[in-house]
Amino acid sequence: MTSATAEPLVRAIEPAQFRQLLGCFPTGVAVITTRAADGSPVGLTCNSFSSVSLEPPLVLFSLRKQSSLRAAFAAGRGFAIHILSQDQDALSGRFASSKIADKFEGVRWHSGALGLPVLDDCLASFECSSYACHEAGDHDVLIGEVRHMGGGGSDHALVFYRGAYMVLAESLRKLVVQGQLDQAGIDEAYRTLYGTLLRLACERASEAEVDAIEAAVDAIEQHPDTAPLAERIASASRFFAAIAMAGHNAALLLMAQTMGTVLRERMTHVLSVRPRPDLYPIRRRIVQQLRARDADRAAAALDELITTLRSGA
Template identity: 50%
Template sequence: MTIPNLASTETQNAFDVRAFRSALGSFPTGVAIITTTGPDGNPIGLTCNSFSSVSLEPPLVSWGLRLASKSLEAFRQSGAFAINVLAEDQKELSARFASGAIADKFEGVAWTPGHRGLPVIAGSVATFECDKFAEHLAGDHVLFLGQVAKFDHGRQEASLVFYKGAYMMLAQSLRELAASGQLDSFHLDEARRLINCMLLRLACQNGATDDFDAIERNIAEIENYPDAAHRAEASIEFFRLVTKAAHNDVLVVVAETLTTLLRHVLRTDSTLRARPELVPVRRKILTHMRERDPDAAEAEMSNYFDQLRRGAAAAQEASA
C-alpha cells in the first residue's frame, strides 16, 4: 500500500516560512556560543540558540547549523565542539560571534583550552565540552549530536534568553521607554538611522544576489501602491529586506523591535502621506549595495533619513 505524500508541492509552496519562524520564536531559548578548532588549530565560534539536551545515558546534546554557514565544514571536520551558554551580561559576546563582519571573533575574548583543546569561553553560565557523536542532514541545517565529556556550571547568573526574535531585556526596555513617553519620534528616527546604517554596511558585505533582487522587487511595489498606508508598510518591508541581507541575527533583534515601535507611530500619525521622492533614494541605496560600496550606501541611507525628517517637519507645519 502506498501512503500519499501529504506535503505536496502545492502545500509546500503555500507554506508561510516567516509565520513559521515567528511561531517557533514563541518558545524562549537560551543563547550559546558553539566553539571548535579548525584544521590549523585556530579557534572557531558562532552564536547559536538551537542547543538542546537529548539523552542522559549516554549524556547527549544537540545543536543545528545552517548549510549556508561559512563555518559548516570546520565543524563537520572537527571531532569535538564546546557549547558555552551565555549569561545576561554577555550580550556583546553574542553579537560578536553572530557578526559576519568580524574576522577574528576571539580577539580580546577571554578563553581557555579545554577538552581536546576546545575553546572554553570565560564567564559562561555553563559549558559542555563534547565529542561528536553523530551528524544528520535536516532540511536546510546539519544537526550535530555531541557526547558530553566534561561540563561546568559554576556561575550562578541568569542566562541570556532569546524570545520571539528579540532579546527579552532589549525589547522590554525599548517598549517601556516608548510607553513612558521617553522615546519620541526624533530619537526613534535616530535609532533607526544608526541601526539601519550598521545593517547596510553588513548587507554590502554579506548580501547575496537573491537578497538584492528581493529589495528591487520591493521598491517596484512601493512605486505601484497608490495610497500612503500601503506605501508605508512596503517601506517597512524595504528595511526588513536590508536587515535580512545583513545576515546577522543579533542586529535583526534590534531592527525588529524598532520596527514594532515604528508601526505604532504610523498607526497614530495623522500626517502620513506618500513620499515618492524617497523612491530614487532607495534605488541609489540598492545600487551601492550591489556595488559592495558600504560608504556610499551609508551616505545615501543618511540622506534618506534626512529627507524623512524634513518631510515630517513640513507635514507637521502644514497641519498646525
C-alpha cells in the first residue's frame, strides 16, 4: 500500500508582482495604428509587439479587452506597427495617454500602401493585413501579415525596462551607485509621491487592491531572517507598487515606477537590507487606514514608516 503523494502548494499569482517581474524583460516601444469605422486614424502605444513567422511574414501585438479601440481593431482590415526611436518618447506618451482625444493632432503621418495611417520618421513601420485574432485572458492577440514595410534608421530604439524607459532607468542606476541621490531628497520624494497616492487610494481603491497591499505586507513579514536579498527587494517593491496601482492615476503611477527603480538600486547597491520587525505594525497601520478610508492617517503612517526606517538604519 502506497500513500498518495501530496500535491505541491502553489501560491496564487499576484498581478502586481507579475507585472513587476515581466518588467525585468526589456521591450521595445511601438505605436499601433488603424482606422476607425468613420475612416479617422486611431492608435495606441504598445510594448507587446512580437514577430511570429518569416514565411509568411507574421507579427502580433496584444490588446486589452477593455481598450476603447478594441472595436476599431476588430472591425479594421489591418493595422500598422511603428517601432519608436529613443527621441520619440513624447510620441509614446501621447499615444499612451487617455486624456488626448485626437492622438494624431500635430503628428506627422501619411496614408500608407494599405490605406492605413503610417507615422513619419519612425525606426521601422510594418503595414499589416488582419490574419487572425485570438482571445487570451483579459487581452486579444491580434496577428497581422506584413504587406509593406519601411524605415531602418540608424538611431537607437526606445526601450522600456522595469517601469521606465531604458535610458532613464540606466541614468537612475548610475546616479544611485555614484551616490548622487541624497537620502533626504529621496525620502521627501517618497513622502510626497506615496502620500498623494495613499490619499487617492483611500478614495479610489477597490477592496481587492487593498487586499493586494496587505498581501505584500504579509510577504514581507513571512521572510525568514536568512531570506536572499533579491526576495527582500522584490517584497519591498511589491508593497509600494501595490499602493501606486491603487491610486488610479496614470501619471503618478509612472512616477512611482521610476521611484521603484531608485528603490531597487539603492537596496541592491547602497542600503543595508536586514529584517526590520519594528516596521511591521506601521505597514499594518497603513493597510488599516486604507480600509477605513482615512487619508490623513494613512499618509501619517507612511511618514512614520519612512522616519522609523531611517532612524534604525
